[in-house]
Amino acid sequence: MKFNDAISGALLLALAIAVLVAIQSFPQIPGQNIGPGAFPGLLAVLLAFCAFILIFRGLKERAGERWVVFGAWLRSLPHLRSFLVTVACLVFYIVTSNALGFIICGILLLCAMMWTVGTRPQIFIPVAIVATLVVHTIFYKGLRVPLPWGVLMPFAW
Amino acid sequence: MTPHVLMQALALVFDPYVLLVIFCSALFGLFVGCIPGLSATMATALLVPITFFMPPVPAVAAIVTATAMAIFSGDIPGALLRIPGTPASAAYTDEAYSMTLKGQAEIALGAGLVFSAIGGLFGTLVMIAFSPSLAEIALKFSSFEYFWLVVLGLAGAVFIGNSSVLKASISLLLGLLIACIGLENPAGHPRFTFGLNELMSGVELIPMMVGMFAVSELLRYVTNMDPPAVIATEKIGNIFAGMWGLLKKYRWPLLRGNILGVIIGIQPGSGADMASWISYAMSKKFSREPEKFGTGHVEGIVESGAANNSSLAGAWIPAIVFGIPGDSITAIAIGVLYLKNMNPGPTIFVNNPQNIYAIFLVFVLANIIMVPLGWLTVKIATKILRVPRNILMPIILLFCIVGSFSINNSVFGVGLILFFGLVSFVLEENGFPVAPAILGVVLGQMMEENFITSMIKSDGNPWVFFTRPIAMWLAIGTIIILFWPVGTWAWRKYRGTPISTEAKAPQA
Numbered sequence: 137m138k139f140n141d142a143i144s145g146a147l148l149l150a151l152a153i154a155v156l157v158a159i160q161s162f163p164q165i166p167g168q169n170i171g172p173g174a175f176p177g178l179l180a181v182l183l184a185f186c187a188f189i190l191i192f193r194g195l196k197e198r199a200g201e202r203w204v205v206f207g208a209w210l211r212s213l214p215h216l217r218s219f220l221v222t223v224a225c226l227v228f229y230i231v232t233s234n235a236l237g238f239i240i241c242g243i244l245l246l247c248a249m250m251w252t253v254g255t256r257p258q259i260f261i262p263v264a265i266v267a268t269l270v271v272h273t274i275f276y277k278g279l280r281v282p283l284p285w286g287v288l289m290p291f292a293w
Numbered sequence: 294m295t296p297h298v299l300m301q302a303l304a305l306v307f308d309p310y311v312l313l314v315i316f317c318s319a320l321f322g323l324f325v326g327c328i329p330g331l332s333a334t335m336a337t338a339l340l341v342p343i344t345f346f347m348p349p350v351p352a353v354a355a356i357v358t359a360t361a362m363a364i365f366s367g368d369i370p371g372a373l374l375r376i377p378g379t380p381a382s383a384a385y386t387d388e389a390y391s392m393t394l395k396g397q398a399e400i401a402l403g404a405g406l407v408f409s410a411i412g413g414l415f416g417t418l419v420m421i422a423f424s425p426s427l428a429e430i431a432l433k434f435s436s437f438e439y440f441w442l443v444v445l446g447l448a449g450a451v452f453i454g455n456s457s458v459l460k461a462s463i464s465l466l467l468g469l470l471i472a473c474i475g476l477e478n479p480a481g482h483p484r485f486t487f488g489l490n491e492l493m494s495g496v497e498l499i500p501m502m503v504g505m506f507a508v509s510e511l512l513r514y515v516t517n518m519d520p521p522a523v524i525a526t527e528k529i530g531n532i533f534a535g536m537w538g539l540l541k542k543y544r545w546p547l548l549r550g551n552i553l554g555v556i557i558g559i560q561p562g563s564g565a566d567m568a569s570w571i572s573y574a575m576s577k578k579f580s581r582e583p584e585k586f587g588t589g590h591v592e593g594i595v596e597s598g599a600a601n602n603s604s605l606a607g608a609w610i611p612a613i614v615f616g617i618p619g620d621s622i623t624a625i626a627i628g629v630l631y632l633k634n635m636n637p638g639p640t641i642f643v644n645n646p647q648n649i650y651a652i653f654l655v656f657v658l659a660n661i662i663m664v665p666l667g668w669l670t671v672k673i674a675t676k677i678l679r680v681p682r683n684i685l686m687p688i689i690l691l692f693c694i695v696g697s698f699s700i701n702n703s704v705f706g707v708g709l710i711l712f713f714g715l716v717s718f719v720l721e722e723n724g725f726p727v728a729p730a731i732l733g734v735v736l737g738q739m740m741e742e743n744f745i746t747s748m749i750k751s752d753g754n755p756w757v758f759f760t761r762p763i764a765m766w767l768a769i770g771t772i773i774i775l776f777w778p779v780g781t782w783a784w785r786k787y788r789g790t791p792i793s794t795e796a797k798a799p800q801a
Contacts, residue, residue, distance in 0.1 A: 172480035175741040176473045183466045209516035218515035226711040230704045249687030279346045281699040
């Protein structure tokens with residue numbers, strides 16, 4: 137998804153302004169003219185400057201071009217689906233890993249990912265189970281990372 | 294280097310655990326580099342969560358070894374599939390592929406392997422010879438000089454790249470702003486935390502890197518529409534045959550590539566991929582047979598294959614001596630050093646010299662074991678290239694999740710990899726390079742501290758930045774870098790056509 141530079145510039149300008157607004161509430165340090173807002177403020181001013189040039193450039197180059205150009209993958213259903221599945225897998229893990237536990241989450245996530253990039257079920261189901269157990273062993277047993285057990289807690293090993 | 298320190302360093306490296314780490318990360322690096330779409334930077338980002346659980350020396354050893362291997366093995370898919378395994382191999386991919394079509398795959402890969410190792414060893418020697426004396430100079434630096442050094446490093450990242458200077462600057466500023474998040478600033482005031490306790494100590498570096506370099510590459514993989522490539526040859530002969538002859542014939546180009554690689558590596562912001570492009574162009578310019586370039590001629594591979602590996606060691610010089618990374622790989626490595634309380638900078642030569650010499654030894658060792666292990670990788674290359682990526686990539690995603698979770702044992706890290714993966718995917722789609730951002734994040738705190746300290750010391754008078762003697766020279770150096778684009782422009786003009794692979798490849 138390619139934005140016209142003017143749009144990128146406008147977004148960056150908004151970010152710079154947000155930073156400048158946020159630093160207004162930072163406290164001053166008594167007896168010094170430089171507080172915690174000085175450095176981010178300087179960066180925000182520079183960012184705003186760059187954003188202006190970007191907007192200017194984008195408007196100049198825009199002639200006949202659309203504001204947003206959708207990459208070919210956005211129009212190809214399997215690719216768009218794969219992109220969304222990847223993002224959804226991460227969100228799914230964040231939301232459910234504590235309740236479901238790492239092993240169940242991991243297996244489901246691997247199945248979804250392998251399905252969307254075109255692996256056959258008779259391959260991806262065993263691979264997902266084995267890979268999740270291997271990763272679990274490396275991190276849980278080997279590196280002692282407390283991966284959540286979730287609903288499998290009674291069977292924890 | 295006193296014998297005592299050297300003995301300590303030897304003991305640190307020749308420990309069975311460290312040797313095992315080096316061996317495993319070598320295999321890992323060779324494997325990742327060989328798979329198109331997995332770059333050397335991604336290899337590093339994936340290793341970092343594991344190194345988090347190691348003592349400092351094996352942690353750094355793992356990164357050094359894996360990157361050296363990945364930069365070599367990126368040549369393999371270049372020669373066999375015409376897809377560079379890492380951006381650093383892109384400069385001579387067409388050349389190597391033409392050699393494969395002529396039935397000379399073994400010469401192309403052999404030259405890549407042997408001269409990569411020589412380049413790596415040369416860069417290491419330069420590093421060993423110059424770092425301690427540079428560190429002695431650096432000990433005299435005050436906050437003014439450090440401020441300029443950081444600016445110099447960041448200016449390098451912006452101005453000596455392949456992408457638009459404006460977009461690189463924006464990317465850098467975004468990185469610096471990210472570095473502002475949290476309590477860790479001279480005033481100790483929590484900034485931009487959005488009320489999240491997890492952000493109080495700043496954005497965790499490891500999940501951010503995993504997101505920027507691994508998750509974004511996964512997103513690029515699932516949205517990639519290129520048809521699968523075909524392996525050009527199944528038969529690869531003895532890769533060491535005829536190497537001695539090449540070494541004698543091309544000793545001058547080899548030396549030139551080595552030196553150029555180190556220089557480009559030292560220059561902050563430009564790493565192995567720049568080194569190999571420039572030295573390939575240089576090789577063609579000075580060659581006695583420039584007309585043979587592009588038709589499957591080994592000379593350019595000798596020179597730029599050596600240059601990209603020697604630049605790796607070169608990039609470590611400013612990283613170790615000043616704490617200023619030369620490219621995104623050393624930026625990640627510096628992040629690891631900080632986590633291990635092994636803060637890079639000149640004092641490390643005084644306080645922990647054995648650790649530094651141990652790192653030097655790891656470099657030597659890595660470049661030596663590269664030859665047998667690289668030979669092995671080439672032997673089984675056609676099998677590695679057939680590893681189904683539609684199984685591998687999902688497993689990498691699971692690995693990213695666990696790695697980012699394990700840093701603080703919280704799913705907040707997983708949220709960070711998602712956020713930074715998406716951000717860097719969108720940025721790269723829009724032509725913003727990611728490497729300056731990561732340098733900004735790593736250097737932001739150091740820059741702010743030195744800036745604020747200097748301003749307080751001088752009672753708010755900015756002219757002091759220019760009047761101290763060393764600071765003045767550094768200021769001049771920075772200004773020269775600012776005019777570097779003119780030079781690059783002239784070089785591009787000379788080279789002729791813009792290179793498409795370069796624009797597509799992620800910044801390594």
